[in-house]
Amino acid sequence: MSSLQSLDIAARSATTTATPDARHNIPQVAKLIDVSSCIGCKACQVACMEWNDLRDDVGSCHGTYDNPVDLTPQSWTVMKFSEVEVTPGRLEWLIRKDGCMHCEDPGCLKACPAPGAIVKYANGIVDFISENCIGCGYCVKGCPFDVPRISTKDNKAYKCSLCADRVAVNQAPACAKACPTGAIRFGSKEDMLEYGGGRVAELKTRGYEKAAVYDPPGVSGTHVVYVLQHGDKPELYANLPKNPSISPMVALWKGLAKPVALATMIGAALVGFFHHMKMGPLEVPERDEEYVPDDQPNVVGVEDGSRTHVRDA
Amino acid sequence: MKKLYIQRYTDNQRINHWLVVVLFGLAGFSGLALFHPNLFFLTQFFGGPQWTRIVHPYFGIGVFLLFLLMFIGFWAANTWKRRDTEWLKASPELVLHDDEEKMPPVGKYNAGQKLVFWSMTLCLLVLLVTGLLFWQAWFAESVPIALQRVAVVLHALAAFIMSLTAVVHIYAAIWVKGTLRAMTQGNVSAGWAKRHHLLWYRDKMEGAQRDIQAERL
Numbered sequence: 001m002s003s004l005q006s007l008d009i010a011a012r013s014a015t016t017t018a019t020p021d022a023r024h025n026i027p028q029v030a031k032l033i034d035v036s037s038c039i040g041c042k043a044c045q046v047a048c049m050e051w052n053d054l055r056d057d058v059g060s061c062h063g064t065y066d067n068p069v070d071l072t073p074q075s076w077t078v079m080k081f082s083e084v085e086v087t088p089g090r091l092e093w094l095i096r097k098d099g100c101m102h103c104e105d106p107g108c109l110k111a112c113p114a115p116g117a118i119v120k121y122a123n124g125i126v127d128f129i130s131e132n133c134i135g136c137g138y139c140v141k142g143c144p145f146d147v148p149r150i151s152t153k154d155n156k157a158y159k160c161s162l163c164a165d166r167v168a169v170n171q172a173p174a175c176a177k178a179c180p181t182g183a184i185r186f187g188s189k190e191d192m193l194e195y196g197g198g199r200v201a202e203l204k205t206r207g208y209e210k211a212a213v214y215d216p217p218g219v220s221g222t223h224v225v226y227v228l229q230h231g232d233k234p235e236l237y238a239n240l241p242k243n244p245s246i247s248p249m250v251a252l253w254k255g256l257a258k259p260v261a262l263a264t265m266i267g268a269a270l271v272g273f274f275h276h277m278k279m280g281p282l283e284v285p286e287r288d289e290e291y292v293p294d295d296q297p298n299v300v301g302v303e304d305g306s307r308t309h310v311r312d313a
Numbered sequence: 314m315k316k317l318y319i320q321r322y323t324d325n326q327r328i329n330h331w332l333v334v335v336l337f338g339l340a341g342f343s344g345l346a347l348f349h350p351n352l353f354f355l356t357q358f359f360g361g362p363q364w365t366r367i368v369h370p371y372f373g374i375g376v377f378l379l380f381l382l383m384f385i386g387f388w389a390a391n392t393w394k395r396r397d398t399e400w401l402k403a404s405p406e407l408v409l410h411d412d413e414e415k416m417p418p419v420g421k422y423n424a425g426q427k428l429v430f431w432s433m434t435l436c437l438l439v440l441l442v443t444g445l446l447f448w449q450a451w452f453a454e455s456v457p458i459a460l461q462r463v464a465v466v467l468h469a470l471a472a473f474i475m476s477l478t479a480v481v482h483i484y485a486a487i488w489v490k491g492t493l494r495a496m497t498q499g500n501v502s503a504g505w506a507k508r509h510h511l512l513w514y515r516d517k518m519e520g521a522q523r524d525i526q527a528e529r530l
Binding site: 014015016113114115132134135136137138140141146150155247249250252253257258259261262264265268269272275276279280281282283284285286287289290291292293294296298299300301 | 314315316317318319320346347348349350351352353362363365366408409410411413447449450453454458459461462463465466469470473476477480481483484487488489490491500502503504505507508509517518521
């Protein structure tokens with residue numbers, strides 16, 4: 001995606017100054033994925049391929065319906081099938097559409113060293129601006145969900161853009177458009193949470209006591225939210241993290257360490273400068289015995305086989 | 314009357330040192346460009362942002378390999394002795410008051426120089442290992458992300474300590490007059506050697522005397 005009007009950019013990678021703040025009241029969007037209504041047909045995967053014009057290589061299968069087996073630079077969403085027995089003897093087939101969660105506090109954006117390679121639009125969508133991407137892979141370290149994929153062909157990072165281009169012209173993301181069961185919905189985050197709450201209430205009447213909307217507070221919420229039958233055990237759903245947040249390592253590296261380290265390095269050079277201003281150089285006083293007569297060699301060599309000379313005592 | 318000089322470094326040692334300096338600078342500034350956004354402009358000195366990402370690791374490997382050569386030549390003279398601890402204890406007097414009178418005599422390197430040497434060695438080792446772990450073009454895909462996160466922090470920390478070490482190293486060379494010529498011309502004045510490295514000076518002079526005696530026989 002190319003950059004949209006910068007007034008709609010709320011956060012920009014590797015940018016230490018404020019982003020434009022002239023526009024307000026831009027509604028927060030969200031995509032709701034209701035796992036309990038998903039039939040695993042993969043229409044969303046196909047729609048994603050078609051809209052974004054992606055064609056992944058034919059891969060291999062690892063004994064499940066996951067195809068491809070994981071996100072790739074050419075597959076921005078992948079259905080993950082998990083066979084679990086939450087209650088013994090009762091098989092459940094949980095199908096989660098994996099992809100970018102569009103964090104309100106995006107770890108990828110925090111880690112990214114390239115100005116403007118990752119932006120968060122005012123509506124909450126996190127997007128990779130490929131022309132600014134340098135292919136360093138820092139976003140991979142920053143992401144709590146292991147979503148970004150770096151292409152070995154062009155050294156760019158790729159992930160779901162929440163169809164920022166479609167949303168910009170009032171279209172729902174391609175996956176939501178294609179979903180035949182209404183498991184994927186798109187709208188304002190407020191509306192999606194309200195709808196999700198209704199789904200959770202309905203699931204509870206069907207015996208899923210722990211049903212919940214997955215909107216993890218560790219990343220200040222996400223703009224992709226799930227309805228989970230087992231909200232207390234998100235890890236059942238192909239290892240969806242229970243309490244995702246930006247790693248403290250990444251927070252330290254791209255938070256406190258940046259200004260402190262830079263200031264200290266500059267400070268060290270200044271300390272040297274002012275030490276010199278105050279103390280002056282350390283000089284060696286001249287002495288007569290440091291001289292040899294003009295007709296004699298005046299360099300004492302080292303152990304490299306060179307001749308050694310010294311003034312006669 | 315000519316001034317008497319003692320050779321401190323061979324031509325090869327000096328070439329080695331300055332090659333390390335050049336690559337250290339390239340690796341350092343390309344790394345800083347990716348460390349702090351306000352220094353991202355440094356990428357234009359390396360052919361742009363994408364090129365900076367490409368070349369930085371190779372500069373780093375270059376620094377490591379060239380330093381390895383230097384390490385082989387210098388490590389023995391940098392082993393820590395009891396007198397180094399004493400010198401270190403007395404060093405505030407030297408730094409804060411430019412007073413060298415109370416400093417214990419030292420050999421080829423004083424405790425400060427040895428600390429610079431070992432700091433560089435340790436930091437370069439950490440930088441090499443951690444850098445390889447998250448080198449996207451070659452290895453990062455097969456390294457667990459949790460480990461990479463530790464690696465990036467340690468990489469930045471080691472680079473930071475190494476930068477401070479470089480500042481100390483460079484300033485010491487400016488501060489102590491007559492030092493720089495050791496690395497530019499390979500020798501130091503007898504007075505410099507006697508004053509700053511008395512034991513090394515004696516050693517060199519005795520050696521020279523012995524050589525002359527041997528020639529006469």
